[in-house]
Amino acid sequence: MMRLAAVAAVLLAAPAMAQEALLPYEVVGEAIPKSLxxxxxxxxxxxxxxxxxxxTCLLCxxxxxxxxxxxxxxxxxxxxxxxxWSEGELRxxxxxxxxxxxxxxxxxxxxIDGLTRVAQNYRGKPVLTAEQIEDVVAYLKTLKD
Amino acid sequence: MTPxxxxxxxxxxxxxxxxALPSPAAEIPLNxxxxxxxxxxxxxxxxxxxxxxxxxxxxxLDGEMVWSTPAGASGRSCADCHGDAKSSMKSVAARYPxxxxxxxxxxxxxxxINLSREKDQKAQPFAAESKELLALTAYVAMxxxxxxxxxxxxxxxxxxxDKGRALFNARxxxxxxxxxxxxxxxxxxxxxxxxxxxxxxxxxxxxxxxxQSIGSLQRRLRNCIIGMRAEPYAYGAPxxxxxxxxxxxxxxxxxxxxxxxxx
Numbered sequence: 525m526m527r528l529a530a531v532a533a534v535l536l537a538a539p540a541m542a543q544e545a546l547l548p549y550e551v552v553g554e555a556i557p558k559s560l561x562x563x564x565x566x567x568x569x570x571x572x573x574x575x576x577x578x579x580t581c582l583l584c585x586x587x588x589x590x591x592x593x594x595x596x597x598x599x600x601x602x603x604x605x606x607x608x609w610s611e612g613e614l615r616x617x618x619x620x621x622x623x624x625x626x627x628x629x630x631x632x633x634x635x636i637d638g639l640t641r642v643a644q645n646y647r648g649k650p651v652l653t654a655e656q657i658e659d660v661v662a663y664l665k666t667l668k669d
Numbered sequence: 670m671t672p673x674x675x676x677x678x679x680x681x682x683x684x685x686x687x688x689a690l691p692s693p694a695a696e697i698p699l700n701x702x703x704x705x706x707x708x709x710x711x712x713x714x715x716x717x718x719x720x721x722x723x724x725x726x727x728x729x730l731d732g733e734m735v736w737s738t739p740a741g742a743s744g745r746s747c748a749d750c751h752g753d754a755k756s757s758m759k760s761v762a763a764r765y766p767x768x769x770x771x772x773x774x775x776x777x778x779x780x781x782i783n784l785s786r787e788k789d790q791k792a793q794p795f796a797a798e799s800k801e802l803l804a805l806t807a808y809v810a811m812x813x814x815x816x817x818x819x820x821x822x823x824x825x826x827x828x829x830x831d832k833g834r835a836l837f838n839a840r841x842x843x844x845x846x847x848x849x850x851x852x853x854x855x856x857x858x859x860x861x862x863x864x865x866x867x868x869x870x871x872x873x874x875x876x877x878x879x880x881q882s883i884g885s886l887q888r889r890l891r892n893c894i895i896g897m898r899a900e901p902y903a904y905g906a907p908x909x910x911x912x913x914x915x916x917x918x919x920x921x922x923x924x925x926x927x928x929x930x931x932x
Contacts (some may be wrong), residue, residue, distance in 0.1 A: 580844065583861045588682045594862035620846070629855070641847055641899045646748040646843040 546636060547654045549619065555612030556619060559661075560634070560654040569665025574602070575657050580651065581660075584629070588667065598629065606667040614664050618657050633657060697853060702923060704868035708857075712932060713878070717930035719872040725807060725876035728800075728883045732808025735801055741792025747805075750789065753813050762810035763925050766914040768826050776831050777910050779806050779885060797904035803883050807874045810927035818871065822920045823871055826914060832917025836908055842899030848912075863932070869920035870913065872929020879932065885891025886913050 547560050574581045575592055579662070586595035587602030605614065614624065621630040633651040652660070706714065737748045751757040766775035769784070776784065782805055783794035795802035804920050823831065837848045851860070852868035859865070873886040880888075887909045891901045902908045 591702070595859075597859045598851075629846065630848045631846070639843065640839065640840075641841045642843045642897070643898050643900045646898045649843070651843060666726050 530614070533560035535536060535622075546650060550618060551623065552612070553615060554624060557612040558616070559658055559660050560619070563658065565658030565660070565662030567666050568660040570656075570661070572661050573652065574663060580631070589626060592619070601666065602665060604665055604669050606665040606669060609664075614661050615657065618652070618660060619651060628665040631666055695853060696893065696919070697856070699922070701922070702869060703867055704869055704871045704923060704926065704927065705864075706872070706926060708864040709930075709932065710864055713930055713932060717872075717926070721803055723876065723928060723930060725783045725874070725883055725930060726802045728876075729811045729928055730809040731800070731804035732806070735805045736808055740762050741790035742787065743789065743791045745790055747785075747790075750855075754809060757810045758812040758814045760813050760819075762806075763926065764821075765814045766826075766910050766917065768823050774907060775826055775914050777886075777909055777913050778809065780888075780892075780905065780910070782806060783807065789820075798885060801886065803874050806885070806930050807883060810873065810925065813925040814857060814927055816925050817922050818917055818920050818925060821914065821918045830915050830918050832908075833911035833913070833918075836912050837915055841930040842894070842897035844897050846897045848893065868916060870916045871920055871923050872926035872931070874927065875929045878932050883928065884918070 549556050549560055550558065573579050574587070575589055581602075582589070582592060582595045584596040584598040585600070585602050586597060587605075599613075602610065609617065617630070619634040620632040621628050622632050631651060634654065634657050636648055636650055692848055706717065716724075720726050733754075735747070736754055738747070739746045748754070762778055765781065767781070769772070769781070773809040775922070779797070779802055782802065785791045787794050795805070833922075837852075837886050840847050846870065851865050856865050856867045870886050870889075873889075874883045875889070876883050887904055891904075892914055894901045903924045
């Protein structure tokens with residue numbers, strides 16, 4: 525009986541254990557000024573994240589990706605994103621754009637709460653990791669025109 | 670603070686509260702509605718238009734066989750009771766999902782076919798998305814080709830249309846999207862190279878080139894739900910039927926195209 529209870533406790537705890545806690549961040553105005561990881565991202569890796577299909581960016585956005593045949597136009601081009609927004613503004617737009625506009629179609633790429641009916645294999649996981657967010661921020665900063 | 674003063678503050682705050690709320694997606698005006706047929710390439714349109722090249726017709730022909738084959742303990746075929754489907758089933762699919770008094774809720778065409786199979790033919794119901802069920806559904810729905818989709822005015826359907834609409838507008842999944850964000854707000858645009866359709870279910874079951882097979886509206890809804898990284902419902906779930914009903918109501922008056930071809 526004791527063992528059964530212990531097994532049950534482990535089973536119940538399993539999803540919680542799989543759920544990696546998000547790193548805390550501070551929103552200042554319309555920006556997250558500080559790196560989520562405390563370290564700067566890598567622009568080259570960030571470009572690779574943006575064009576990867578699972579990242580979902582190019583479903584809606586286009587940008588300077590001549591090798592990518594399938595790009596979307598539901599949302600603004602990423603060209604010039606680094607001129608339009610500061611690093612901190614880019615970071616908040618990636619982490620939780622809904623905070624700026626609740627009706628936006630832009631998913632919150634670093635958020636796990638307040639979501640409904642998330643598929644089992646994605647439950648408790650942000651779309652992108654903190655490292656990936658920083659890499660994408662570093663890449664978008666380079667898109668000056 | 671006096672109640673009057675409090676009231677004044679509430680009134681003053683209202684415009685800001687309204688601005689902060691998500692703007693609800695507007696339904697597409699009736700005269701701006703388009704079948705996804707219009708978004709297709711000339712080749713795909715030609716494939717649908719010509720019954721000798723439309724791969725959905727193969728399912729229709731299979732369905733015609735099922736229609737006239739006796740099944741179950743009753744030893745009866747669909748044709749034994751319903752006669753020639755060309756007249757008895759004309760416009761029927763355009764009225765589905767329809768309210769079923771025994772179930773107390775709407776059933777879609779596949780569910781209605783399976784109900785008759787169980788109750789009248791005393792046969793095992795077909796499995797969801799099985800070749801036989803899709804074939805028979807396609808055969809029945811083909812008898813509505815060119816007919817306008819019904820307005821679904823049965824008052825008993827109203828609460829289920831509302832449920833379907835709520836589901837269509839609800840955010841879901843890891844990507845936190847609603848159906849309406851694409852199909853009401855962004856139709857006609859390119860989602861990674863694919864035209865976002867208005868989502869009118871005019872031609873189900875459809876032959877989808879991506880599937881290389883014929884499939885139901887529930888299968889198509891499931892595809893989008895998985896794309897949102899949300900948990901799909903089980904086939905036959907009331908949520909799917911409510912969404913099917915809402916989508917058919919939304920497409921009221923548009924012409925049935927079964928079996929449609931889609932990319």
